[in-house]
Amino acid sequence: MTETADKLILAIPSKGRLMAKTMDLFADAGHAVVRVGHERGYLGEIIGLPNVEVRFLSASEIAYQLRAGLVHLGITGEDLVRETIVNTGKHVDFIARLGFGHADVVIAVPKCWLDVNAMSDLEDVGQAFYEKHGHRMRVATKYTTLTRRFFAGHRLVKPPGQPHPQWQAEMGPVVSGYVIVGSVGATEGAPAAGTAEFIVDITSTGTTLTANHLKVLDDGIILKSEAMLVASKMARWSETTQEIRTLFEDSLKAKVT
Amino acid sequence: MLRLERLESQARSLMATFRKNGFLAIDPPIIQPADAFLNSVGEDLRIRTYVFSDPEGQELCLRPDITVPTSLHYLAEHQTDYATARYCYYGPAFRYQSADAGPEKPSEIWQAGIESFGIDDREKAETEIVKVTIEALQAAGLNEFRLRMGDIELFYALLDALEMPKRWRVRLKNSFWRPRSFQTLLAELADPSGKEPREPCGKQVPCLDLNAPKQAKETVGAFLDKKKIPMIGVRTLDEITQRLLEQAADQRESGLSSEVVAIINAYLQISGPPRAALARINDLKDSAGLKLGPALKACSRRINLFAKAGIDLRCSEFAGNFGRQLEYYSGFMFQIEPAATGHTPPPIAGGGRYDKLIETLGGTQHVPAVGCTIQAERLLQAIYGVEDE
Numbered sequence: 001m002t003e004t005a006d007k008l009i010l011a012i013p014s015k016g017r018l019m020a021k022t023m024d025l026f027a028d029a030g031h032a033v034v035r036v037g038h039e040r041g042y043l044g045e046i047i048g049l050p051n052v053e054v055r056f057l058s059a060s061e062i063a064y065q066l067r068a069g070l071v072h073l074g075i076t077g078e079d080l081v082r083e084t085i086v087n088t089g090k091h092v093d094f095i096a097r098l099g100f101g102h103a104d105v106v107i108a109v110p111k112c113w114l115d116v117n118a119m120s121d122l123e124d125v126g127q128a129f130y131e132k133h134g135h136r137m138r139v140a141t142k143y144t145t146l147t148r149r150f151f152a153g154h155r156l157v158k159p160p161g162q163p164h165p166q167w168q169a170e171m172g173p174v175v176s177g178y179v180i181v182g183s184v185g186a187t188e189g190a191p192a193a194g195t196a197e198f199i200v201d202i203t204s205t206g207t208t209l210t211a212n213h214l215k216v217l218d219d220g221i222i223l224k225s226e227a228m229l230v231a232s233k234m235a236r237w238s239e240t241t242q243e244i245r246t247l248f249e250d251s252l253k254a255k256v257t
Numbered sequence: 258m259l260r261l262e263r264l265e266s267q268a269r270s271l272m273a274t275f276r277k278n279g280f281l282a283i284d285p286p287i288i289q290p291a292d293a294f295l296n297s298v299g300e301d302l303r304i305r306t307y308v309f310s311d312p313e314g315q316e317l318c319l320r321p322d323i324t325v326p327t328s329l330h331y332l333a334e335h336q337t338d339y340a341t342a343r344y345c346y347y348g349p350a351f352r353y354q355s356a357d358a359g360p361e362k363p364s365e366i367w368q369a370g371i372e373s374f375g376i377d378d379r380e381k382a383e384t385e386i387v388k389v390t391i392e393a394l395q396a397a398g399l400n401e402f403r404l405r406m407g408d409i410e411l412f413y414a415l416l417d418a419l420e421m422p423k424r425w426r427v428r429l430k431n432s433f434w435r436p437r438s439f440q441t442l443l444a445e446l447a448d449p450s451g452k453e454p455r456e457p458c459g460k461q462v463p464c465l466d467l468n469a470p471k472q473a474k475e476t477v478g479a480f481l482d483k484k485k486i487p488m489i490g491v492r493t494l495d496e497i498t499q500r501l502l503e504q505a506a507d508q509r510e511s512g513l514s515s516e517v518v519a520i521i522n523a524y525l526q527i528s529g530p531p532r533a534a535l536a537r538i539n540d541l542k543d544s545a546g547l548k549l550g551p552a553l554k555a556c557s558r559r560i561n562l563f564a565k566a567g568i569d570l571r572c573s574e575f576a577g578n579f580g581r582q583l584e585y586y587s588g589f590m591f592q593i594e595p596a597a598t599g600h601t602p603p604p605i606a607g608g609g610r611y612d613k614l615i616e617t618l619g620g621t622q623h624v625p626a627v628g629c630t631i632q633a634e635r636l637l638q639a640i641y642g643v644e645d646e
Contacts, residue, residue, distance in 0.1 A: 087355070111486045114462050114477065115500040123438070125492075125500065127431045133491060135296060148304050153437075174438050179295050179303070192489040213489050 007053050008241040010248075011065060011074035014042060014056035018227060021100040022075045029251040051240055060084065067091045069234025072241055073248065079105050079202055079225035082156075083145050093231045094164040095249050099256040101227035102204060105143055107150075107220035109198040110191050111213045118218050119173040122198075126177040129197070140183040140196035143222070147200045150222045151175040172219070188212040264367065264637055267397050268347050271369040271631060274393035275345035278385075280371050283344045285326035287351075291316040294325055297585060297617045305352040319351035324628055327372045328614050331624075339622045341375040347633075361603075363634070369393070370608075372628030374615070380555055382627050383589045383610065384562040390606055390629045391568060394593065398640045401596035402605065403572050406531070407579025409433065410588040411538070414552035415524055418542075419517050421446070422510065424503045429521075436578070443521065447513045458505070465498075465505050474498045520545050528576035531560045535575060559589065572596065580609070587612045589627070595639040605639055606631040 012033065013019045026033050026046070033054055036043045044054030055071065062076040063084035069091075075098065085091045109116050116125055122137075129137050141147050155171035158164070181196050188208050190196035200222065203209055209216065229252055231245060272282060291308050307319040320326050323346050331342055347369040354362045371389060376382035387404070394402065412433060416426050425446055432439040458464035463480035465473045477498045481488065488494060520541065527537050535556055542549050556575075564570055580590035590609035595602045608629025615624040 110489050110492070112481055112488050112490075113492065113497060114480070115497055115504060117461075123432075124428060127427070128496065128500070129492065132496065152304070170437060173441075174435055176435070194491055197490055197492065213487055 006238050006240040007051055008073065008244045009053050009055060009071040009235070010046075011055050011057050011062040011071040011076075012044070013059045013062065013075060015058075018059055018075075018077070018101055019056070021098075021227065025098060025100075025252060025255060029248075029255045031248070031251065049244065052244060066230055066232040067234065069232050069236070072232055072235045072237065073245060074230050074232070075227055076230065077101055077103070077225050078228050079103065079143070079146070079223055081228065081230055082223060083143050086145050089166065091232065091234055093233060095229040095231050095245075096253050096256060098227040098229060098252065101225070103202045103225050104204070104221050105146055105200065105202050105223040105225060106209075106216045107198065107200050107222065108188070108203075108209050108214040108216050111215045116217070119175055119220065122178075122217070123173065123175045126175065130177055136177050136179045137198070138181045138196040139178050139198060139200055140181050140187050140190035141200035142183055142187065143200050143202075144180050144182070146222050147180060150200075151178065156223060188214060260637070263641065264633060267633060267637055267640075268367075268369060270397045271393045271633075272345060272347055274396050275369075275371050275389065278389045278392070280343045280345035280373075280389070283327065283330055283346055284348065285320070285323065285330050285346065287320055287349065288317050289320045289326055289329075291318040293329060293618055294318060294321060297325060297614060305354075307351050307353065321352050322350050322630070323348060323368055323370055324372060324611070324630065325614070325618070327370070327628070328374075328618055328626065331372075331374045331626075332615060332618060332620055335374070336620070339375055339620075339624055341373075343371070343373045345369070345371045367633035368630050369633055370628060370630040372626065374626045375624055376627075377625060379588070379610065379625055379627070380559040380562055382625065383559055384566050384568075386608060386627050386629050387563065387591060388566045388568060390593065390608070390631065394606065394631065394636065397636060399595075399605070399636060401572075402639075403574065403594045403596055404568070404591060405574045405576065405579055405594065406589065406591035407576050408552070408556055408589050409580060409586060411549070411552045411556055412524065412577065414549045415521070415547070418547040418549055419520060421513055421517060422506065424507075425513070443513070443518060447515070447518045449507065449510060449512045462501060462504075465502055467502065467505055467509070470502055473502055477501060516545070520547075525578040528574060528579070531563075531570055531573050531575040534577075535560065538577070585611050585614060591629075595635075602639075603635060604632070605635045 012022050023033050031046045031049065033044050033046055035041055036045055042056045044056060046052045046054060057065065059076045060080050062071070062074040063080040065071045066074045066081065067085045078094070081092060082088055116122060126137055139147060149167060151174065153172050153174040154167045154169050156165035157168045157171060159166055183190060187199050187201045189212060190199055191214065192212060199214065202225070206216070229248065276282060291306070294306060295303050302321055306321045308316060309318070310316050327344050327346060330344065335342060348367070350366050350368050351364060352366065354364045371386060373382050373386060413430055416429055428442060429439070432442050463476050465476055474494055478494055523541055524538065527534050529537070535553070538553065542553065560570065580586060586609040588610035592604035592607035594604050606629055608627070610627045612623065612625050614626060
């Protein structure tokens with residue numbers, strides 16, 4: 001077996017709190033991550049584990065690379081994994097919740113919609129809106145996959161005896177007659193700007209939503225997300241890399257409270 | 258014979274029958290503007306549509322069906338005169354299927370179809386579509402099949418005749434297409450007390466006087482001001498007020514009567530040979546003392562026209578809940594299934610009336626329209642089976 005076949009590639013977020021928390025957690029678990037070469041470089045290694053190559057990537061790029069099998073393990077938000085990888089169970093395994101990066105993917109509508117507080121209200125309003133305005137209600141979001149699934153009545157439900165939820169059909173109210181308008185940034189400003197009727201976006205404290213005069217629907221939480229250690233099922237696994245995976249799994253889980 | 262050759266000769270046969278009956282062959286583009294589909298059907302279809310953008314950023318799609326492109330063709334040809342037109346087509350349509358869906362559910366579907374626009378005698382136009390479809394299927398070699406049909410307008414007429422607030426009628430009509438939501442809604446309307454009670458007015462919503470609806474808008478506006486909630490978005494204060502009034506009115510309602518619920522469910526369960534089924538609907542109407550207006554007469558007339566046109570009613574069925582999977586139809590709906598026994602086989606052909614589509618696509622006039630699509634691969638399979646692939 002060649003040397004490269006026995007290398008485990010670990011993707012870590014390249015900036016922000018997500019990176020800092022990840023580095024802390026690994027150090028805590030006895031696997032300090034150090035950058036290799038240039039200080040602003042995107043490669044790293046773990047002291048004492050020569051068979052691990054660390055790559056610093058953006059959180060969404062990590063989700064793509066997990067799907068493609070270009071990295072073995074990655075740390076990124078559950079929201080990005082579930083959004084990027086439609087058939088999540090086929091491409092990746094969620095290994096461990098890491099206890100940071102908490103945020104909810106929610107449906108938020110204008111506060112002035114006093115008559116709309118639940119998904120069933122949205123479905124109700126949709127038809128009247130279409131007839132009056134001549135176009136479907138527009139949803140601004142970067143979470144198109146999650147939005148479509150949730151509005152089709154699917155829900156993330158934890159099957160008995162399993163640690164992570166899975167999508168299940170016919171679990172919740174259906175919303176139809178809407179169209180998604182893509183949004184890459186400042187999604188929460190879309191309703192006030194008149195470019196969308198409501199949004200699906202991530203929120204941790206709700207401050208941004210409030211500042212933009214939006215409220216979360218009572219049954220409008222699509223996903224309670226946090227940072228996860230995720231394994232790609234598409235990458236090639238050897239005995240050595242499998243052992244390292246187990247090592248990380250055990251040592252990280254022991255440190256997550 | 259190779260499958261491809263069979264498919265091609267079948268296509269020639271189908272198109273020959275269509276042309277012989279006066280349908281003009283057209284070839285609408287495979288690449289279509291995405292918004293035409295998305296606005297008429299919405300995100301449900303978009304999930305399965307291949308959407309992409311051109312270098313200038315215009316959103317395009319691979320056509321997920323050929324009815325909308327044909328309607329756009331009609332609009333381009335007849336946007337001033339809205340004359341009568343009959344078109345036929347053959348070509349691929351594209352709908353995403355997940356990799357697990359299996360070979361019997363391809364993402365690229367070959368369709369042959371006919372559409373007629375602007376014919377005011379609706380039952381006559383419907384009869385023509387069904388007759389020509391069956392003739393084409395038979396000429397292509399299909400001997401045994403079943404014709405199943407329904408009529409959404411008849412169901413709407415039933416709801417119109419039943420005692421309930423108008424807004425409930427609208428909600429029930431809109432949810433017909435989603436049986437599970439429909440039953441949930443029906444149960445909720447039958448027993449409003451089962452639903453979690455809304456908070457008393459004053460805190461989250463203003464208290465509105467149902468006897469003075471004209472002042473409601475002012476009350477809602479003042480409530481928003483007091484709470485320092487600005488109006489944002491395109492939905493107006495009028496629309497919000499209107500719905501708050503409806504919600505307040507709902508709280509006073511005692512719910513649908515058990516008789517009304519029973520009549521709706523009885524109607525949805527009726528199915529059988531067309532004349533027998535219509536007779537049962539007639540009985541239901543008489544025993545409940547309802548007036549179904551022209552919708553029931555139209556159904557009877559249509560069946561008589563079918564018989565006159567030589568359509569075999571012995572292998573036909575009319576069902577009250579038929580069509581709950583079909584999109585954008587506004588009246589008569591039908592499908593043709595292989596006569597295979599056992600589980601319900603997927604339909605070979607399906608169609609119906611879609612009178613609202615032309616206006617949705619930007620037409621300035623109401624244009625009656627009816628059509629049918631034949632799934633070429635399914636037809637081939639029904640004739641030859643799946644062997645010697």
